[in-house]
Amino acid sequence: MEAETGSSVETGKKANRGTRIALVVFVGGTLVLGTILFLVSQGLLSLQAKQEYCLKPECIEAAAAILSKVNLSVDPCDNFFRFACDGWISNNPIPEDMPSYGVYPWLRHNVDLKLKELLEKSISRRRDTEAIQKAKILYSSCMNETIEKADAKPLLHILRHSPFRWPVLESNIGPEGVWSERKFSLLQTLATFRGQYSNSVFIRLYVSPDDKASNEHILKLDQATLSLAVREDYLDNSTEAKSYRDALYKFMVDTAVLLGANSSRAEHDMKSVLRLEIKIAEIMIPHENRTSEAMYNKMNISELSAMIPQFDWLGYIKKVIDTRLYPHLKDISPSENVVVRVPQYFKDLFRILGSERKKTIANYLVWRMVYSRIPNLSRRFQYRWLEFSRVIQGTTTLLPQWDKCVNFIESALPYVVGKMFVDVYFQE
Structure with a gap:
């Protein structure tokens, strides 16, 4: 018993001594670590043996680009926007052919300049793929100034064929261009505009992922756009909004006259067209009410037809859908x-159209098609558009032809020009 007791006392002493040593080490280590952290936080000690700076050309260019955009004389705590952006704003005034400007349009313009250079290079049968050759040919044809000689002929050729006949022109472009109320079909006109010319008027039909089943694609129906970009410009009584409506009306009248309409007939018909567009603006769902939940109204075409029986929805969809892209x-x-x-917009839309003269509806539909084609017409049409744009957007000069053509090629052949750009510039 004694031996066992003596052994127990000795073990307890050793344990107490070990605990004290461990405690001293812990406290000492904590003090050292705390001292180091304090010195680092005060900038009195660096954890790196040597401070390294990037002096490569790319780093210097990036630093210079950042410094050129800021205003170091402004305290960021007082006005962070001026501190971060003053330099960029003073060095990049809004171009005369643009309503607004920012870093993204600046980058876009620089990319377009590079694409212009690529598209203007001579075609190489050995180096260029067939797609790239076609892109260069399309760009070259877009830059061809013989459109000035053609003037309005390409558009007038379209307007002489149903369903593109424009009532306001009467017989001024020949008997084949005379519009017939008896032969007018809203469904056929809407479907042809959407299917052949990608003009969505009244109705926007497209295919995209189902919002509640993203692995599935589904048909969607939405309200379309108007001639003016902002719905409120049709509804507000402000001086600015009224000036926009006046400018639009005069532009519609002048465009019709340039295409051969009688001026008094154009003034009368376009008043009715503008009144119709104002009615459409009134029933459009405003942006603040376009919530994801409110806009998800899933139903089959049969149910849609029962809800809005004034329109052949199935017939319209069949005429518009490109079955080569969507064979199913x-x-x-x-x-x-x-x-x-x-849904409410479509109910109101067909209520309005049901009480409107067919001639006014046809005048409006063809106006929207003509409006979208003006950039492809001769200079006299484009300069008239510039007068309109000066009021609406503040632009004072036309977009250069090369810029317009690059944008057109990008829109028509996005994957081709994308590959051209990546192959050359992403290797740097």
Whole structure:
């Protein structure tokens, strides 16, 4: 018993001594670490043996670019926007052919300049793929100034054929261009505009992922755009909004006259067209009410037709859908699901159209097609558009032809010009 007791006392002493040593080491280590952290936080000690700076050309260019955009004389705590942006704003005034400007348009313009250089290079049968050759040919044809000689002929050729006949022109472009109320079909006109010219008027139909089942694609129906970009410009009584409506009306009249319409007839008909567009603006769902939940109204085409029976929805969709892109929609049926994003808009739309003269509807539809084609017409049409744009957007000069053509090629052949750009500039 004694031996066991003596052994226990000795072990306890050793344990107490070890605990004290461990405690001293812990406290000492904590003090040292705390001292180091304090010195680092005060800038009196660096954890790096040597401070390194990047002096490569790329780093110097990046630093210079950042410094050129800021205003170091402004305290960021007082006005961070001026501190961060003053330099950029003073060095980059808004171009005369643009309504606004920013870093993204600046980058876009620099990319367009590089694409211009690539598209203007001679075609190489050995080096250029067939797609790139076609892109260069399309760009070259866009830059061809013989459009000035053609003037309005390409558009007038379209306007002489149904369903593109424009009532306001009467017989001024020949008997084949005379519009017939008896032959007018709203469905056929809307479908042809959308299918052949990508002009969505009254109705916007497209295919995209289902918002509640993203692995599936579904047809969607939405309200379309108007001639003016902002709905409120049709509704506000402010001086500015009224000036926009006046400018639009005069532009519609002058465009019709340039294409051969009688001026008094154009003034009368375009007043009715503007009144119709104001009615459409009134029923459009404003941005603040376009919530994801409110716009998700899933139903089949049969249910849509029962809700809005004034329009042949199935017939319209069949005429518009490109079955080469969406072969599974070739045999589309009334049981096909669609998302109707603005049911109330469509109810109101067909109520308005049902009480409107067919001539006014046709005048409006063809106006929207003509409006979208003006950039492709001769200078006299484009300068008239510039007068309109000066009021609406503040632009004072036309976009250079090369810039317009580059944008057109980018829109028509995005993957081709994308590959051209990546192959050359992403290797740097």
